[in-house]
Amino acid sequence: xxxxxxxxxxxxxxxITAGEIDRATEDAIRLYGPELIGxxxxxxxxxxxxxxxxxxxxxxxxxxxxxxxGRCSVRTWCYMLARHVAARIRTQxxxxxxELVTSIPSVIQAVTHVxxxxxxxxxxxxxxxxxxxxxxxxxxxxxxxxxxxxxLAGRDLAIVLLGxxxxxxxxxxKAATLRKQFERVKVxxxxxxxxxxxx
Numbered sequence: 001x002x003x004x005x006x007x008x009x010x011x012x013x014x015x016i017t018a019g020e021i022d023r024a025t026e027d028a029i030r031l032y033g034p035e036l037i038g039x040x041x042x043x044x045x046x047x048x049x050x051x052x053x054x055x056x057x058x059x060x061x062x063x064x065x066x067x068x069x070g071r072c073s074v075r076t077w078c079y080m081l082a083r084h085v086a087a088r089i090r091t092q093x094x095x096x097x098x099e100l101v102t103s104i105p106s107v108i109q110a111v112t113h114v115x116x117x118x119x120x121x122x123x124x125x126x127x128x129x130x131x132x133x134x135x136x137x138x139x140x141x142x143x144x145x146x147x148x149x150x151x152l153a154g155r156d157l158a159i160v161l162l163g164x165x166x167x168x169x170x171x172x173x174k175a176a177t178l179r180k181q182f183e184r185v186k187v188x189x190x191x192x193x194x195x196x197x198x199x
Contacts, residue, residue, distance in 0.1 A: 033114035
């Protein structure tokens with residue numbers, strides 16, 4: 001589970017408040033890019049799709065920081081956007097050699113650097129856990145990765161899944177539902193592991 005640096009998240013929020021969107025985007029990509037790439041690779045089967053998703057996520061991040069209202073951490077915001085991007089990738093064709101709309105050299109450089117270094121040091125490991133996780137449905141897989149591997153709490157998970165327009169009541173209800181769903185996922189994982197060990 002990644003160790004989160006609250007001061008780094010706060011520094012990005014401060015840059016957003018000051019209107020320094022380019023800097024905030026670059027810092028967010030460098031800080032959270034590696035774990036976001038890992039998550040995108042775990043939910044999108046093709047490496048080219050994950051790469052496309054990371055590029056689109058960087059664009060969406062740059063555009064969305066102008067409406068970021070601070071109701072959640074920057075990290076949670078990034079995961080919410082990443083989930084939306086992954087859904088779009090599954091339904092929309094890949095763009096052909098299209099430049100990032102930001103056209104900001106430092107942001108483009110950050111995207112390229114984070115993608116290259118992360119993929120070079122973290123090739124997918126196909127182990128028993130990956131096989132078992134693959135037997136779950138798409139929503140349960142996403143929940144498992146975000147909750148266990150990324151350490152997102154119930155409220156943050158609800159924001160990621162519901163989106164930025166969700167009200168407090170909806171977030172609270174969704175968080176309660178996700179807690180129950182996660183308990184069911186854990187039971188299912190134990191069943192799958194027992195089945196595999198019997199094989």
